[in-house]
Amino acid sequence: MPELRAIQIDESIKGRIAIVTGGAKGIGAGISRVLSSAGAHLVVADRDEPAAEKLAASLRATGAGATAISCDVGDTAAVTQAVKRIERVLGAVDLLVNNAGIGDFVSFPDISRERWDRMLNVHLTGAYNCCHAVMPDMLRRRFGRVVNVSSVAGKRGDFIGNAHYTAAKAGMIGLTKSLAAWAAPYDVRVNAIAPGIVDTELTREMSKPHQATTISRIPLGRFAQPDEIASVVLFLLSDASSYVIGETINVNGGSYLD
């Protein structure tokens, strides 16, 4: 247990090996930057290799340690291989953020089986793949922190009926609770966040009327910026949240309260 004093968040992140999936752009890039400035060695794991390399290079330019890795989180063999490579080159993984994701703003009748499978594969199977590759070693070492990026949609559902996204995000909340209860006795903590709408490429795919309706339902009256999500992830990965287990924290400007 950390000492009962003002906990230095950065002290508990400094020198840690951190994987952020989908870490090259949007919320993931915000998380990568915040963790890097707190002193972690960042592994930017993204299927967009040039973007991952560009972000890692920008972190290295600040003097931080950062590595880019090209990986599709939905590909079990590729994730296993990537984690083995990281462990061989950098050492054991301390922090994992399952953030990689895609948008697909369609109504239920338009969700073909192919779209359904793709959505569940990236979000839910992706989180499973990364946890499965990383967590057994965390339990052996009796140290690890995992944050799953779910969504307000996973708690509340979505107004336009894109049920594949909401089902995948709700699944990530269940995955978080189960893994959290299993891992907590080994000082491995698993939590999640449920962001509302964040200003990224993913939400720029929403139609203008859909964006306007969504903003009208947010008491804060605006979308979030990636760094406002990243700071909550930093809290969950740090010792400042040492007694928080299996929680899914809303970061939604008041758009959904539970």
Ligand SMILES: NC(=O)c1ccc[n+]([C@@H]2O[C@H](COP(=O)([O-])OP(=O)(O)OC[C@H]3O[C@@H](n4cnc5c(N)ncnc54)[C@H](O)[C@@H]3O)[C@@H](O)[C@H]2O)c1
């Ligand atoms: N933007 C929002 O409003 C919002 C709200 C709630 C939750 N989220 C969640 O936050 C996460 C990040 O979203 P964002 O808005 O930053 O999206 P984004 O599109 O801006 O960035 C997503 C990143 O994930 C990467 N990626 C996509 N599929 C991948 C795969 N199979 N393997 C590896 N990398 C992959 C992309 O290349 C990209 O770098 C997603 O899980 C999303 O569902 C977003």
